[in-house]
Amino acid sequence: MKLNQRELQLLPASGSSHRANAQGMGTGNTSFSRLQLEVFKGDRTKMGGKCEDCEKWEEEMYWSKFKVVHFFSVLTNNFRYQLKFPEKLVKKCLRNELSEISVVTLKGPSGRTWTVQLMKYGSEELYLKKGWEVFVQEHNLKQNDVLLFKYNLGTSVFEVLIFDEANFCEKERSHSNSNNEGSHRSTNKEWLNEGRKRVEREPWIDVKGCHKSKGLNEGRKRVEREPSFEIIETKTVRYKKKAMTISDNDEEDEQVYGRVIVHPRLERQSSFEIIEHKKVHYKKKAIAISDDEEEEEVYGRVIVHPRSSNPLPGSKGKALVPVKPEEVSEDDEVTPVNPLALVLKRKSGKEEHEVFEQAVREGKRRRAPHFVVSMKRSHISAIYYMTIPVDAARKHISPGTKRIYLEMNGKTWKAKYVWKKEGVNSGITGRGWTDFVQENTIKVGDACLFEITSPSATTLKKSVRFKVSIFETDEDLL
DNA sequence: GCAGCTGACTCGTCTTAGAG
DNA sequence: CTCTAAGACGAGTCAGCTGC
Numbered sequence: 001m002k003l004n005q006r007e008l009q010l011l012p013a014s015g016s017s018h019r020a021n022a023q024g025m026g027t028g029n030t031s032f033s034r035l036q037l038e039v040f041k042g043d044r045t046k047m048g049g050k051c052e053d054c055e056k057w058e059e060e061m062y063w064s065k066f067k068v069v070h071f072f073s074v075l076t077n078n079f080r081y082q083l084k085f086p087e088k089l090v091k092k093c094l095r096n097e098l099s100e101i102s103v104v105t106l107k108g109p110s111g112r113t114w115t116v117q118l119m120k121y122g123s124e125e126l127y128l129k130k131g132w133e134v135f136v137q138e139h140n141l142k143q144n145d146v147l148l149f150k151y152n153l154g155t156s157v158f159e160v161l162i163f164d165e166a167n168f169c170e171k172e173r174s175h176s177n178s179n180n181e182g183s184h185r186s187t188n189k190e191w192l193n194e195g196r197k198r199v200e201r202e203p204w205i206d207v208k209g210c211h212k213s214k215g216l217n218e219g220r221k222r223v224e225r226e227p228s229f230e231i232i233e234t235k236t237v238r239y240k241k242k243a244m245t246i247s248d249n250d251e252e253d254e255q256v257y258g259r260v261i262v263h264p265r266l267e268r269q270s271s272f273e274i275i276e277h278k279k280v281h282y283k284k285k286a287i288a289i290s291d292d293e294e295e296e297e298v299y300g301r302v303i304v305h306p307r308s309s310n311p312l313p314g315s316k317g318k319a320l321v322p323v324k325p326e327e328v329s330e331d332d333e334v335t336p337v338n339p340l341a342l343v344l345k346r347k348s349g350k351e352e353h354e355v356f357e358q359a360v361r362e363g364k365r366r367r368a369p370h371f372v373v374s375m376k377r378s379h380i381s382a383i384y385y386m387t388i389p390v391d392a393a394r395k396h397i398s399p400g401t402k403r404i405y406l407e408m409n410g411k412t413w414k415a416k417y418v419w420k421k422e423g424v425n426s427g428i429t430g431r432g433w434t435d436f437v438q439e440n441t442i443k444v445g446d447a448c449l450f451e452i453t454s455p456s457a458t459t460l461k462k463s464v465r466f467k468v469s470i471f472e473t474d475e476d477l478l
Numbered sequence: 479g480c481a482g483c484t485g486a487c488t489c490g491t492c493t494t495a496g497a498g
Numbered sequence: 499c500t501c502t503a504a505g506a507c508g509a510g511t512c513a514g515c516t517g518c
Contacts, residue, residue: 389489390490427490
């Protein structure tokens with residue numbers, strides 16, 4: 001192996017001068033590579049082994065000149081709530097590196113990132129704390145799993161690879177949550193009260209192989225569903241391909257019979273867990289059987305997805321129609337096919353729905369003009385904009401309204417009201433709304449009952465007062 | 479008459495340009 | 499840099515139409 005001029009300059013001439021050489025380099029953008037060290041080590045081995053100074057020099061070079069450090073971590077007891085960095089790493093590198101930093105970023109195998117709080121104890125103990133449990137949950141980490149960390153100095157970003165302790169192979173599923181970057185990233189950061197953050201969107205899971213083009217309904221645009229979801233479990237299901245529809249995209253509709261995990265839309269940190277398993281059968285109707293296509297049955301493994309509020313990709317928003325369970329034979333042979341994301345309506349979030357209903361009942365009981373809003377992520381984080389149902393906006397709020405006063409527990413928050421054309425998309429925003437959300441720790445899924453206490457739209461007032469009641473979801477159930 | 483497709487429409491969510 | 503405001507996007511709904 002040949003060394004270039006620069007590499008030759010980096011190599012120590014002899015033992016005691018190594019340190020001087022090392023200290024004399026590495027300014028500016030100098031990056032001493034692992035390759036260079038390997039070359040050096042190999043060269044010295046040929047020369048007859050290491051001396052103590054050489055080993056010290058190597059060590060110093062590693063900690064002082066490398067831009068990247070790697071370390072393993074085996075998940076042991078209590079790993080769900082915190083992760084301790086190796087003390088040597090902290091002492092040699094991270095203590096100084098992260099002395100001014102309280103938050104780092106974990107970049108998962110999927111490329112997604114998680115923001116995690118650092119906790120320091122003494123000079124050698126450093127832990128990943130708040131936010132770590134989300135990373136654990138979303139990668140389904142288990143005890144004895146092995147994590148390989150790569151840290152690029154100066155970035156506060158740790159890249160993580162995840163290996164299964166059973167066979168030391170990389171966990172396949174650790175990559176799969178790349179499809180829900182947007183929702184998760186923001187969810188993970190809620191504890192930071194992070195401000196506005198653009199949500200990255202990525203395409204749906206591709207289900208090529210299940211669809212063929214028939215050229216029907218040309219010009220009709222296929223709806224690309226967003227992947228605000230994460231694969232949580234695969235299930236064996238049966239597809240019955242009945243007919244061809246759509247499109248210019250090589251696709252066809254199917255009848256789908258599925259075993260489905262019912263799961264509410266989970267928006268909050270630490271809330272990602274299955275709460276209910278339920279066997280459900282869906283039938284999706286389609287049309288226009290082509291001449292050259294026979295009815296055909298396909299059996300497959302479906303990736304069940306709990307998070308999205310959307311029906312099947314390409315279903316164009318049409319509801320899935322329940323069919324009788326007896327229409328599906330349990331004895332059918334099962335053959336793997338490409339994954340198809342099967343998604344469930346958000347309203348299956350039983351708890352959220354119950355809370356909403358409770359708020360509605362309470363509103364009716366009080367008999368004051370009111371409306372109820374179920375809190376969404378965008379309402380209480382990121383952009384802090386709560387859309388008012390269009391009916392309520394038209395009925396109760398004047399187009400000239402500029403201010404909304406929110407009253408609760410004797411305190412008043414002054415929020416901004418945004419009127420949009422015809423009341424559509426009108427909503428509450430501004431510092432007052434943000435403060436209201438934060439001070440009352442409103443969560444996704446909570447229902448807020450807004451009672452109008454001031455004269456309504458007809459008076460064309462510049463401000464409206466709402467008495468607000470919050471109906472909280474039970475976090476443990478989500 | 480019924481089933482199911484088509485396309486318009488509604489409305490909630492999210493993005494982004496621009497103002498302060 | 500933060501916040502506001504406008505509007506793009508897309509999921510869901512529904513009425514009309516067509517074919518069986």
